[in-house]
Amino acid sequence: MELRFQCLGPEHWKADILLAPVCRDEVLHEASPALDKAAPWLAIAPAARDFHGKTSELALMHGHPQQNIPRVLAVGLGRREDMTPAVLREALAGAVRFCRDHGYASLLLPEALLARLPGGRERLVEEAAYAALLALYDFRDLKKEDPEAPVDPQWLTLAFEGEYVPDAAHAAARRGERAAQAVMLARDLANTPPNMLAPQDLAERASRIAHQQGLRCTVLDEEALRAEEMGALLAVGRGSARPPRLVVLEYAPEGHEQDKPLVLVGKGITFDTGGICLKPGAKMHTMKCDMTGAATVLAVLTALAEEDVPRRVVGLLACAENMPDGGACRPGDVVRAASGDTVEIQNTDAEGRLVLCDALSYAQKMWTPAAVVDIATLTGACAVALGTEVAGLFSDDDALVERILAAGQVGGEHFWRLPLWKGYEKNLKSQVADICHMGPREGGAIHAALFLKHFVSDGVRWAHLDIAGVDWADSVQPLGVCGATGFGARTLLELARGGV
């Protein structure tokens, strides 16, 4: 579906269906003069009387087929006092799917209907565009064309009453569109089957996108990783026939080439079998999403370049495939990380922190970061603690925590701060190496975060996002189907847009 804009009076609006978001107990045709002018027949539409505006309630009303606006879909937002961008997102997503199921090709949303809602005009325009586009997401690349399948609407028109489309509203809609595209790119990558997306493939996708977007992109292959002495990242990749990669993306717009960059680091395990400590078979296929962190970082850099955000941002994708094999690393192995520390590997399934620790070292060696934020499907423990709707956030930097929580809030991705509990640092002591990569099962997410913290120098602003549990949806969501959610892309985009 394509986003379009239209101005001039409601008398000139034309579409298969007009979407009319309204609050509880509002009289539909009185909600806005623009709506009344666009569809004057609404006042006498019998179905209007059955519509109460409850949250996500939908009611379809028909006018005369030859009218410019022959149909109106009333979209309930619930009580006005409780209306939030999240309510609007869910309701509109439902409405857009309804339109797809009914085969309507052109949808029209009057901006005037959003403007009178609480929450700020531009914010709501942005969220409307975001939700409408994301609602239609599906991963269909590998299926035969199904002639019976519903066809996506072609256009969503944002309609304005004035002579021009206001610049601020236009920009807001485009921001929403780009955020949706970022999330969809992250979902596409994470949904791609693991046989079709090895570390080299992810690196190739990244460099192709970088080339199109004018991002700088360097890919460190095995030889380069060896030269960088990234023994931890290399150890994870050793069991796979498909070698690891570190992808370095840089977005440095004109005039900001010398800024201290925000560095985003993503876990890119293209498949996590657990390695020699093999995972049980049930649901193992969802481990194709173990590169969601890397996917979100790539998606965010893509969106930043498209949007010309005036800020320098670096993205690191730490890519490897965790497989069991004669060459694989074993529990008990000790490897030397890029930091120079020796690391004891006790469980080969705790591989994410190993690829990340070397990427974190690299970030600090190559740049003076304004802040470093890593994002990873890191621990089952985090999923157990927080469930499927909220992700873990670890940082000792209160200001950075506030920024990330706020950035998450914008798009409805929720984070909950968990402690980098100092008392548990002793649990990472190793008998044979400088550090062990894991501690006891209890507090598993914290131990993983503390391990990462060990590789971040004092004074470097750093936060760690554990998105295990929220990266995959078992059931249909308000803004998505089952499978990869792309969780984190919107938050990191908002964070980068606003600066740290």
Ligand code: BES
């Ligand atoms: N990729 C997994 C974590 C995960 C679990 C992500 C469930 C999404 C859903 C990670 O590599 C892993 O296996 N972690 C282990 C660590 C343990 C061995 C210390 C875990 O959580 O069990």
Ligand code: MN
């Ligand atoms: Mn694992």
Ligand code: ZN
């Ligand atoms: Zn993993």
